[in-house]
Amino acid sequence: MPHLEELSSQLGKDLGMRQESQFKALKLLLCNLFIQGQRRVMVSRKKQSLGGKRYNPLAIGYSSIISSLDALESNGYIIQELGDFDENKRTTMMPTERLLHWLEDTGWSDEGIDKKVGTYITLRKAKKDNGKHSYIDYQDTEYSKWLSEEIKQYDQLLSKSRIVLLNDDGTEDREFKKFTVQRKFIRHNHQGENTEFAYGGRMPGPWVNLSSELRKNITIDGQPTVELDRDASHLNSMYQVITDAPYPYDDDPYHIVVDGYPVPRHIAKNFSSFMQGSNSVLGTAHSVINHYKYEALKVKNPKAKNIKKYEEYIKFKKKVKSTDIAKAILNKHPKIAKHYNNGKIYGDFISCWESDIVFEVVMELTKRGIPCLTIYDSFIVPIQYKDLVDKMKDVTPYINRRGLPKEVFKMDNYNDN
Numbered sequence: 001m002p003h004l005e006e007l008s009s010q011l012g013k014d015l016g017m018r019q020e021s022q023f024k025a026l027k028l029l030l031c032n033l034f035i036q037g038q039r040r041v042m043v044s045r046k047k048q049s050l051g052g053k054r055y056n057p058l059a060i061g062y063s064s065i066i067s068s069l070d071a072l073e074s075n076g077y078i079i080q081e082l083g084d085f086d087e088n089k090r091t092t093m094m095p096t097e098r099l100l101h102w103l104e105d106t107g108w109s110d111e112g113i114d115k116k117v118g119t120y121i122t123l124r125k126a127k128k129d130n131g132k133h134s135y136i137d138y139q140d141t142e143y144s145k146w147l148s149e150e151i152k153q154y155d156q157l158l159s160k161s162r163i164v165l166l167n168d169d170g171t172e173d174r175e176f177k178k179f180t181v182q183r184k185f186i187r188h189n190h191q192g193e194n195t196e197f198a199y200g201g202r203m204p205g206p207w208v209n210l211s212s213e214l215r216k217n218i219t220i221d222g223q224p225t226v227e228l229d230r231d232a233s234h235l236n237s238m239y240q241v242i243t244d245a246p247y248p249y250d251d252d253p254y255h256i257v258v259d260g261y262p263v264p265r266h267i268a269k270n271f272s273s274f275m276q277g278s279n280s281v282l283g284t285a286h287s288v289i290n291h292y293k294y295e296a297l298k299v300k301n302p303k304a305k306n307i308k309k310y311e312e313y314i315k316f317k318k319k320v321k322s323t324d325i326a327k328a329i330l331n332k333h334p335k336i337a338k339h340y341n342n343g344k345i346y347g348d349f350i351s352c353w354e355s356d357i358v359f360e361v362v363m364e365l366t367k368r369g370i371p372c373l374t375i376y377d378s379f380i381v382p383i384q385y386k387d388l389v390d391k392m393k394d395v396t397p398y399i400n401r402r403g404l405p406k407e408v409f410k411m412d413n414y415n416d417n
Helices: 002-014 020-036 062-074 097-105 142-160 233-242 265-275 281-298 304-316 322-332 344-367 383-392
Strands: 041-043 078-081 091-095 121-125 163-166 172-176 183-187 200-202 218-220 223-229 373-375 378-382
Touching: 002 020, 020 041, 020 062, 020 091, 020 097, 062 078, 062 091, 091 097, 121 142, 142 344, 183 344, 200 344, 218 378, 223 383, 233 265, 233 344, 265 281, 265 304, 265 322, 281 304, 281 322, 344 378, 344 383, 378 383
Parallel strands: 121 183
Antiparallel strands: 041 091, 078 091, 163 172, 163 218, 183 200, 218 223, 223 378, 373 378
């Protein structure tokens, strides 16, 4: 983007910049501000490395980002709202009228902005450094090379598609563009052969934080979309890996009864989910109550539905013991019961099973030229493909693409040390 690079450099000089690293940081900020239009853009001011070449292909340092932000603000080009670590609030920047006019007058365009991809796979430490995820440069394996190529094909299909969020009145709110799809893995001590990329593995896109209601307004290439969830995805992923088939019965796998009381589905689902990474039934019960408290009491502006779920859980656990709910799930699912409550590392391993199955569906749709957006265990697709994806999403099998030996799946090999 020679034209935009010259414009960025000239603005940088006008702002008093002299170092090449500052010009690169300014160009990065300007590109993101242009792409996002008049919306707030999250940005980090933390004095912490932005990562190696895979995660930071432009080799920009935090000091250049901070000085560029301050120069833009002091000269009236952006409004900065500083974050707060204690409130888990990120710093944001927003263009002023002066910057918007400058971008328009100098002829900025989408076509002039190149998307530079550092990596399609990220690997982070299991524990945060100073409250922030820390990413690790890694050596490629046969699996990571294969996976990167598959994600690249998917990423290119989405780049050719026009993905738009509409307002309720049909006007355009925003277009999702110039993003890179990545699968995000967690680094644990290797528990066996080929497990470098076997934990976590989710693939969030820029639409993942939209509410379910807002996601209904997404269009792809001008077509309305539908969001399709995998049925009881957490549980079914375990069944698909352990028994080679989904849950085999016609009832809801989350339907359980304790002491004659039917357990509300959201409660059973949360117990099942937290047991995947817990060490014990009691630990699961603690995690569940903490989850409900956080969603209903600790977040800013909690959703009414989360407050209602919290109140329902508090009321329900006066009737039955929390640990009895967990035990009822284990009794209902004896074929997979021993794979629960084996600690955080094994829980991240189970999470990767689900992510792998979701990606199998994505690969098949990509081969057919059908764009889809994933929300963890659901798929947003143009509505004309609803029947096709409905048939695929729950029966697409788990495939051991890494060549993991059977010993890796045994719980005795795991601990959280």
